[in-house]
Amino acid sequence: MIETRDLWLRFGPVAAVRGLSFRAEPGGWTALIGPNGAGKTSALRALAGLAGYEGEVLLGGRDVRRLGRRAVARLVAFVPQKPETPAALTVAEYVLLGRTPHISYLGGEGRSDREAAARALRRLELERFAGRPLGSLSGGELQRAVLARALAQEAPVLLLDEPTTALDLGRQQLVLELVDGLRRDGLTVVTTMHDLTLAGQYAERLILLDEGSVVAEGTAAEVLSAPNVAAHYGANVRVVEDEAGVFVFPVRTR
């Protein structure tokens, strides 16, 4: 559904992304992993049409540059790492703003928009929060509201930048399970992720970036090796693999 071909992203003389090519299909979850500054967020922003790039980004086989801004927004929903969540907006109002690409520039929401927002609220079990201001929600509830806003966009591609930042362990699993549910509904999910164990458990494909280049790509078992993590994160880790998945533990060196 979403595909990049030789994607380059430059900030002046510095290339943040160097020749990224990948293809993500409906019902699939691709995780971009890599150390800080590897270019994960830059790549995701390019996919969302928020950053200028060289190369190609294709949506359903069509060049994004030939599509209008609104057309792209109907195909790709993007959630930044730290979304702005105006404290006084209610959850319902916030989720309704996700309908913007379906509403004419100066128009207002129609019935179909309210229904889509209601579906998104139900899908993320936020019905009873609909009238609550965003400022009164806990971190986990807020992240669900953010997902609901992206879901209300009804775009087939969902891009999430670090969806579990600042959440506790339980909330991380909850949010990732919800995202996985959306993936099973048929969305194409692309996320950046810091936690390698979680990345390996939820994404069926990992792309390891370092200094903008793809240095490893494949399943968790293929990518998350101790030498790979040591070489690209500068981290000393023990990798344990069993039937439940691949686990990456940091180990202190003395």
Next chain:
Amino acid sequence: MEATPRVEARGVGLRAGLATTAFLVAALAVGLAVGPVHIGVGSILRSALSYVPVLHVHQPLGAVDHAVLWQLRAPRVALAALVGGMLAVAGASYQGIFRNPLCDPYLLGVAGGAGLGATLAIVYAEAATTGGSWTVPLAAFAGAIAAVIVTYALGRSVGVSHMTGALVLAGVTMATFTAAVQTFVQQQHTQQLQSVYSWLLGGFSTATWHDVAICAPYVAASSLVLVLHRRVLDVLSLGDDEAASLGVDVNRTRLVIVVAATLGTAAAVSVSGLIAFVGIIVPHTIRLLVSTSYRAVIPLSLLAGAGFLVLTDVVARTVLSPEELPIGVVTAFLGAPFFAIVLRSSRTLR
């Protein structure tokens, strides 16, 4: 059976809409009725209705009262309403596009530019600030527009991705520069100090229907554009990235809103001088009392701003009657404590 969540965006709301409209109507009535010559609200109504051809209402007022009402007071009230509504709605819009609650309609240099333009006209063209001369308002309007264009060009020059912050800084730069030049010119021509000063403080003492006619089209067009953008302003409150990912052309939208707010503000300032505080106090009062959504803030600011400035003008012209207080002094003097009370009494997040 699943419960269907109530999904609605709070707009103006019936109660808030009626209350604000009632406030404006009451303010207009007070503005027309109060003055050295008291004219009853009933007489004002009948006098107005006597102009409607088919009703055959008898004109209740004598020639003097009639002239006081329709030639002195009515244009003054109308102009104060136009200017107040414009400043409030422009302030609300600027706060929205810059996502900064302290922005006012003078942010991008409108005030400094208008002040400099007016000063130059008064000093070098020896233009009068009273008696329906068009030189000063025109110069103020031109100065305001020129200042904002320079500010915008300066803000844009740092690159589109940092424009929001850069525009605010460029506005401060522009305001400082125009104030410096204006003060310099003023110091060189101390004999006109009084005229310059009284223009800068702002007021409606010389308001005519002509002022109203000049100002009204700008205010109408500008506020129409801003009111139509009320939902888009809510989208922009999510930040540039998210608004863009929702399909909004953020920079073009910002430009459209800046142009609309600036044209309206410049037109308002050119006929009223510099009236501070309205653009901040009115939108924030709406936010505290009704909602922070721009769907409520924009239309209600327009109505409440109009009523607020009409009432302020009544105070300005009656407290020391027959002398007049500068209206800017009254807006700040009344507005600041009122705002403090509203702020203190608000318990909710809003």
